Amino acid sequence: MASGSAIRGSRVGAGPMGEAERGDAAPRVWISYWCGNGHETRPSFAEEAAADAPETWDCPRCGFPAGQDPANPPAPIKNEPYKTHLAYVKERRSDEDGAALLDEALAALRARRGRR
Structure with missing residues (x-):
């Protein structure tokens, strides 16, 4: 009986398919x-x-x-750091706009709760 590590159906010297089966590269x-x-x-x-x-x-x-020019390689790409939602909001709104929106939201919340 043959060794258990041999691959069935193969022989010594058998290799992968060659150029004849695949065609020329x-x-x-x-x-x-x-x-x-x-x-x-x-x-x-x-x-x-x-x-x-x-x-x-x-x-x-x-x-x-x-x-392709060894004397003048391209510059690395600058990656922008990840921005949070708050960072995008701060770009669009000033501190005064934010304070006014907060006061308006707090007034609406207090009105719903029935106190001023």
């Missing part, structure tokens, strides 16, 4: 991109698509955008 071109931290990234593109390669590529090491 498209010719590839590697394009270099550099980020602001000096990292080089070289994604590959099909020769036919190399002319339409993107201007920028995200650096897999630091996440900064990378460009």
Whole structure:
């Protein structure tokens, strides 16, 4: 009896499907991109698509955008911090507007409760 760790139906030297079963791979071109931290990234593109390669590529090491000019990489994108609902309200209203709205709401609440 064969060993229990062998895969049934396989033989020594059998590998994954080769080029004959899948067809030939498209010719590839590697394009270099550099980020602001000096990292080089070289994604590959099909020769036919190399002319339409993107201007920028995200650096897999630091996440900064990378460009094709090593002397002039693109600047990192500025991310706005998360704002709370209160921060958006404070942008739209002044302190005087807020005080007036609070006084109006308190007056309406007191009127509903029957006291002044």
